[in-house]
Amino acid sequence: MMLVTGANGQLGSELRNLLGASAVYIDRETLDISDEAAVRNYLKNNCFDCIINCAAYTAVDRAEDEPVQANAVNHLGSLWLAKYGKRIIHISTDYVFDGTSHVPYHEEDKTNPLSIYGKTKLAGEKAVLDYAETAVVLRTAWVYSPYGNNFVKNILRMGRTRESLRVVSDQIGSPTSAGDLAKSIIEILQQMKTGKKDVYHFTNEGVCSWYDLAVAVMDLAGLSTPVIPIESRDFPTKAVRPFYSVLSKRKIKTHYGLGIRHWREALGEVIKKINDKNH
Template sequence: MKILVTGADGQLGMSFREVAEGSGHEFLFTSSVPSEGTMKLDITDAEEVSRVVAAEGTDVIINCAGYTDVAKAEQEPDKALKVNAEAVGYLAEAARSAGALLVHISTDYVFDGRSGVPYAEDAQPAPLSAYGRSKLAGETAVLASGCRHLIIRSAWLYSVYGNNFVKTIYEKTASQPVIKVVSDQIGTPTYAGDLVEFIMSLLEDDIEIKDGIYNYTNEGVCSWYDLAWEVCRLSGHLCDVLPCRTADYPTGVERPHFSVLDKTKVRETFGIGIPHWADSLRFCLSKFE
């Protein structure tokens, strides 16, 4: 299959680059600014999107591009909407014209976090932030387009690439004697390599794919504090990781207090096992210097 990956310089895009060789598929990696190993594709440029997708004979588009700065999105919601919704509409339209499958990555931030139980795919979204609203609008654009699609809602992504919570905590616990981390936001981390492996498994020839929304994170539940504590412990760093409340550290953006995603649908539809977050964290940290 010919697979076009957008946002290939981001952490999820970089994680796809790791598996390209030997996958049996032909990959085309693209980024808004061309870099080594990528071709230019700014997904907000409708003409460029339709030209590249059509010219490359694409079977699958994996959209790893996104406006992902949750705090900054509050200051520039239009820009977040342009990348996370309008441009996703362009990709969906191009996928529909080419008969390609669009794999689009969405987020737990489409929910308000007021549930006491994990969110299934058909739970009512109610985003609290500009980022969450833009991502929900992106889902709507895909669903409205009529293209073949998989919308995969994930959460708390980390990897050895880019900026992410695990890398930040790894560095802070190595250099500071005490750090405080919020303990009243509960969710599930996702190692980007596991998400990539899951998506790649769906592209095998014998898998019948039913369009729709699917949740995929690692298994288990924790707070940001628990995750930070485990990063510190597994890294052998001598730092006191202390819990604090979100209210004590206002960031100007409201985040869900509970955003665990229910993965029954992916487990039952695809018969997959999902690694626990603590096991995947240990694996990822083993790749840190």
């Protein structure tokens, strides 16, 4: 039996769709992962083959004002799960990199997070690798889905209500469907080797800017709201984001034999699901 934390979030919801009755799904109400005693007791009383840790503090800008809270979840929560759970798939982020590269980041490349969110996620990765007996740390990026809060849903909403949108075109990355990410996790689960601890990257194929992504969202949703490309300095945010955070997927494709589709194909499918849900 698997344990999925953060079960009501984007990735947790997609995992529930795929894993069904073969996992137990918990959110903060059942178990606050930042509470060491609660995690220890819960994992002492319930035995799981593997924990898939999708719980996280993901509000990137708010984390700048709440570093303690973000650290409690992203760093310490991950540590407790790894320490008391032993076998874990832990999700991390492209924001552990500073974005100064011009070629896709490999797993062993130097990290240098620019934001509190990125720093606390990096601390979580390290804790998982230190404390778990068996671990896969899976970094991903720019995740969206029909569930929860994400850039794609925000852009869709704004596209329907505003006359035009302004979106940064100087931050480059790879959008990732939470559903495709969930499928890659199932593949990893089936092949995980006891006693091994390793880091992998997974996103959908292809690269784009947030502006390109917003344009694609409008296009695929059949909306004609103009999207205006702007520079990051014209869209000030509390947290600094990397200008370039493309992740190389060579390792996960080689080790796990994954086939990964282009972000635009995945996006079309998700936008259709979001529209079907709204009608």
